[in-house]
Every structure is written in structure tokens, then in C-alpha cells.
Amino acid sequence: MANYQKIKGTQDFYDLSAKKLTYIEDFASEVAESYGCKHIITPIFEATEVFVKNVGEDSDVVSKEMYTFLDKGHRSITLRPEGTAAIARSFIENKMYANPGLTKYYYYGPMFRHERPQVGRYREFNQFGIEVYGNASYLLDVDVILSAYNIFNGLGIKNVTIKINSIGNFESRQNYSKALKEYFKDYVETMCDDCKRRINTNPMRILDCKVDKEHVALKNVPCINDYLTLESKEYFENVLRVLDEFKVPYIVDYNLVRGLDYYTDTVFEFIINSDDELNGLALGGGGKYASMISSMCGIDVPGIGFAFGLERISAVMDSQNIWKNILNEKDNVVVMGLDEKSKLESLKVADELRKAGIEAQIDYNSCTMKAQFKLADRLKSKYIVIIGEEERLSEIYTVKNTELKTQEKVEKNKLIDYLRG
Ligand code: AMP
Numbered sequence: 001m002a003n004y005q006k007i008k009g010t011q012d013f014y015d016l017s018a019k020k021l022t023y024i025e026d027f028a029s030e031v032a033e034s035y036g037c038k039h040i041i042t043p044i045f046e047a048t049e050v051f052v053k054n055v056g057e058d059s060d061v062v063s064k065e066m067y068t069f070l071d072k073g074h075r076s077i078t079l080r081p082e083g084t085a086a087i088a089r090s091f092i093e094n095k096m097y098a099n100p101g102l103t104k105y106y107y108y109g110p111m112f113r114h115e116r117p118q119v120g121r122y123r124e125f126n127q128f129g130i131e132v133y134g135n136a137s138y139l140l141d142v143d144v145i146l147s148a149y150n151i152f153n154g155l156g157i158k159n160v161t162i163k164i165n166s167i168g169n170f171e172s173r174q175n176y177s178k179a180l181k182e183y184f185k186d187y188v189e190t191m192c193d194d195c196k197r198r199i200n201t202n203p204m205r206i207l208d209c210k211v212d213k214e215h216v217a218l219k220n221v222p223c224i225n226d227y228l229t230l231e232s233k234e235y236f237e238n239v240l241r242v243l244d245e246f247k248v249p250y251i252v253d254y255n256l257v258r259g260l261d262y263y264t265d266t267v268f269e270f271i272i273n274s275d276d277e278l279n280g281l282a283l284g285g286g287g288k289y290a291s292m293i294s295s296m297c298g299i300d301v302p303g304i305g306f307a308f309g310l311e312r313i314s315a316v317m318d319s320q321n322i323w324k325n326i327l328n329e330k331d332n333v334v335v336m337g338l339d340e341k342s343k344l345e346s347l348k349v350a351d352e353l354r355k356a357g358i359e360a361q362i363d364y365n366s367c368t369m370k371a372q373f374k375l376a377d378r379l380k381s382k383y384i385v386i387i388g389e390e391e392r393l394s395e396i397y398t399v400k401n402t403e404l405k406t407q408e409k410v411e412k413n414k415l416i417d418y419l420r421g
Contacts, residue, residue, distance in 0.1 A: 056261025
């Protein structure tokens with residue numbers, strides 16, 4: 001017999017685990033909408049170059065983790081590993097830059113990266129994110145960071161540290177890359193093959209190499225802050241000053257460069273502090289990308305965004321025992337039919353209850369009390385509506401409240417009000 005198993009690094013979500021992801025999506029969407037963001041849905045797969053050009057050829061995501069294949073027309077297609085580049089493609093293709101003012105979108109959905117599966121790391125995972133185009137003010141940076149922070153707080157998540165850094169504008173990064181090249185040249189022989197290549201192509205990527213992260217060379221790396229232009233330095237100071245105004249706790253981490261090439265100036269990550277295996281995981285991250293749109297289409301529109309992983313958020317909410325206050329099971333009703341005609345009546349009653357927003361179930365097979373009580377027991381139904389011949393003819397039903405262990409006669413046309421309490 002065939003052995004049907006899910007692909008390594010993927011997960012099935014059903015019942016509660018699915019409900020949790022939907023809850024987070026809905027909650028985050030509501031917060032995003034309060035910031036004026038609209039919903040955007042883009043394709044799950046894109047032309048490969050959408051990601052290669054923008055996320056960066058030397059990033060781990062592009063060089064090692066993408067699910068890329070040739071389609072039947074021999075076009076190179078990639079299952080999206082992240083949202084920002086794909087949404088930028090949509091922003092340009094749909095000429096959203098022609099809209100006056102800011103363009104703000106939120107998105108959620110599955111992303112795909114061929115990583116080694118481990119705690120909080122999957123090959124298919126779900127992200128929620130926000131992208132804002134059209135303004136380069138530090139106030140917008142803070143606003144976007146606050147929106148993510150408010151989502152975590154609103155969900156009830158505690159012990160999140162915001163790590164923040166500035167990787168500067170183009171000129172700052174050029175200065176810094178030069179300094180890194182000089183610094184790493186004494187170590188490069190003992191580093192991994194990717195880093196050997198990166199020293200020439202993109203030395204900043206060495207800072208988030210997963211292989212060499214404990215390498216001695218990474219202990220005393222030049223600090224990016226020393227290479228920022230005056231303009232970038234001032235910008236960063238302003239971001240921090242306004243975060244202080246909001247009393248948002250953050251840690252400046254000069255080694256935070258983020259794994260994706262499109263960022264400029266502000267970058268940030270939300271790290272969870274926990275006494276279990278989730279400790280230190282990034283729940284989300286993001287940053288500003290001043291020149292991604294112009295490098296794609298020549299039109300100069302700055303952008304900023306963040307994304308977080310729904311599976312990690314859900315796991316943290318498990319670990320912090322938050323779900324129990326949120327996912328209260330709604331009451332449900334079993335409608336019993338004690339003979340064939342009453343069974344049909346029970347289906348009609350269930351239909352009316354459902355239209356009124358009440359979860360109602362029936363036993364499709366049996367007319368015996370025993371089987372139907374068993375169903376109500378299994379579903380932990382609060383109410384049981386009993387319809388036998390007498391009830392059906394009189395249109396007065398017997399209703400049991402299983403919690404109070406009481407039983408009352410209720411007229412058919414008063415049933416919905418009665419069950420709503
Ligand atoms: P990134 O796009 O790499 O900045 O990731 C943003 C967020 O997505 C991370 O902070 C995680 O919460 C989540 N994430 C990224 N990669 C994975 C993965 N392989 N499995 C689960 N969640 C992930």
C-alpha cells in the first residue's frame with residue numbers, strides 16, 4: 001500500500017491548530033487595517049528573478065533555500081520564499097506608485113524555504129506582513145515597528161525584545177563593505193565556501209552566515225555604525241529617539257544585518273525570550289528598503305515592511321498559555337429525532353439554528369435516544385433538543401440543558417431565543 005506522508009518540513013493544520021493560525025491572521029489584519037493598510041493577495045509562485053534580484057544572489061534564501069523549477073514552458077518559477085519582493089513586483093506591475101500618498105498593504109499566506117527543519121523552522125510556513133510605500137520619514141519607520149509591536153502586545157505575547165540597527169544608505173554600505181573586505185581577508189581561508197565567495201560579492205552577508213556564525217573572525221567585526229554617513233546616522237538617531245518617546249523597549253544590535261539584500265537604513269527583529277526551546281527565536285523582522293523599487297523599475301519610491309511567522313507566534317502563545325483565554329469553544333446543540341419523520345424535522349430545526357448562527361448537529365443514522373445522547377456527550381453539547389412524535393405534532397420541543405441538568409418545554413418559534421439565552 002502506498003505510504004502517504006506529508007513532505008518533510010511541512011505541517012497539517014486542523015481543528016485547533018488551524019483555528020489558531022486563522023485567529024492570528026484575523027487579529028493582525030485588524031491591527032493593520034487600523035493603520036490604513038489594505039489586503040493584498042499575490043501568487044504563490046513568481047518568476048525566479050523577482051526574488052534573485054531583490055532578495056540578493058548571495059543571501060541564503062536565494063542561494064540555498066528556494067524551491068525553483070522549470071515549468072512546462074521552460075520558464076524558471078519559484079515558490080515564494082518571502083512576501084516583500086513579490087509585493088514590490090505587484091506594486092510596479094499594477095502601477096500603484098501612481099496613487100497619491102502612501103500605499104499600504106498587509107498580506108498573509110504560505111512561504112517556502114528549503115531549510116533544515118527544526119523547532120520553529122519549516123519548509124512551508126506562513127507569514128503575515130505589512131508593506132508601506134511612498135515615504136522615507138523616520139516617523140514612518142517607527143509607525144511600522146509600532147504596528148508589529150502592537151500586534152504582539154494585542155495578542156498578549158510577553159517577553160519580546162526588539163533588536164534594531166541601521167545598515168545605512170547605499171554610500172554607508174559601500175564604506176562598510178570595503179572595511180569588511182579588508183577585515184575578513186586575513187580569515188577568509190578558514191571560512192566556509194560561501195563566505196569565501198561573499199567576501200568579493202557581498203561581504204555583509206558573511207555576518208549572517210549560518211555556518212560561520214561561531215567563527216573567531218566574527219567576534220571583532222568592524223561596527224557598521226562607524227561607517228554610516230552623517231545622514232544615515234542622524235536618521236537612525238531619530239528613529240531611536242521616537243521609539244524612546246513611545247517607551248518601546250529595544251536593543252541596538254550592530255551585528256543585525258538581516259538576511260535579505262534589499263534593506264537600507266533601519267532593520268529590526270522581534271526576538272522571544274523564553275525558558276523553553278523557543279528562546280532566542282525571531283518572531284518577525286523587517287526594515288526599510290529605500291531603493292528596491294527604483295532598482296526594479298527606475299521609479300524612486302521608498303518602502304518599509306515587516307513579516308512575522310504565524311507558526312512561531314502560535315507556538316509562543318502555546319508556551320505562554322495565552323490560547324486558553326481566546327479559544328473558548330462555542331456552545332453547540334444536538335437536535336434529536338426519535339423517529340423517521342422527527343429526524344427530518346430535526347434536520348429542518350438544525351438548519352434554522354445554523355442560519356441564526358448557532359452550531360447545531362444531528363445524528364444522521366440513528367433514531368435511538370442512546371446513540372443521540374452519545375453524540376451530544378462526545379460533542380460536549382450544552383443543549384439537546386428532543387423531537388419525538390408528540391413534540392413534532394405539538395411543535396413544543398423538549399430541551400435539555402446538560403450543564404444545569406434541567407429539562408424544559410420550549411415552543412418551536414421561541415427555540416432560537418431560548419438557546420441564545
Ligand atoms: P524573514 O523573512 O527571514 O525575515 O522571516 C520573518 C519571519 O518569518 C521570521 O522571524 C520567522 O518568524 C518566520 N520564518 C522565517 N523562516 C521560517 C521558517 N523556515 N519556518 C518558520 N518560520 C519562519
